[in-house]
Amino acid sequence: MIWDSWTDFIGMGGYALYVWGSFAVAVLAVGGEQGALALRRRAALRAAGARP
């Protein structure tokens, strides 16, 4: 653990916007893809005649 406190960690040595901006968008992208894939699977199963 290299940080003194949580505030220190969140602050990222003054680069919070850049670091968290990168990680947050990566998480959003992966989450969005998973959401889209779940919807697509459900639609595909229904189109193939599966009961919901």
Next chain:
Amino acid sequence: MLSIGTPITTGGQPQPRVARWLRFASPQAFLPLADRLIPWLHAIALVLAAAGLYIGLFAAPTDHQQGDSYRIIFVHVPAAWLSMVIYMAMAFWAGVGLVLNTRLSAMMASALAPTGALFTFLALWTGALWGKPTWGAWWVWDARLTSELILLFLYIGFMALQAAISDPRRADRAGAVLALVGVVNVPIIYFSVQWWNTLHQGSSVSLRSAPTMAALMLQGMLIMALALWAYAGAAVLQRLRAIVLERERHTEWIQRYITERK
């Protein structure tokens, strides 16, 4: 040399080990395999991402030149690697589909494209957020950045082309030609930092020399790369599974698959 009458394929039963793998080239055998693999790949991705993020955000020391802004590397480099690897895989499967006319290969190419585009976007986005504090600019028209942007356009072009053609088999072939032509861009991205004088730094990790970064930083980056590989594998299989369901929904075996599904 082949004499006339020599069978090129064995015709009857191929060798058992080959047969076991060739089986999965059919959508029918693929679907249950994908169902089994997807949860494992997600689990591996989660465990590795937790480890990689712990190393990257809590254990790895602050860089003496770039401060903590360098921590963007833990998502930037893995995303950039994957953007190129996925393109190569997409072109490979598209090419296999074009030459051998195998349905599942072409579907695999279509399944790879959106995830590849996503990682290309992430590489560009995190690159912009890293460029601002280190270079003072969100974007520069340098060879590395420009060729990566072209990669994003290639993915989008591939998806748009396939979406515009209603006959799936024709869409597969048209997309394959585009994917194969675009392959030339991948070595351009990779070697751009050597061929041209770019603002983008050279590779920190290469096959030829020892890595030029601290061990803990390198470990975190490699673990994150493996995590994203596993995630990409899961996402691509999930999409391929949906494409198979969409395209083969009128077949008897899909009906059987759906009713037998728990």
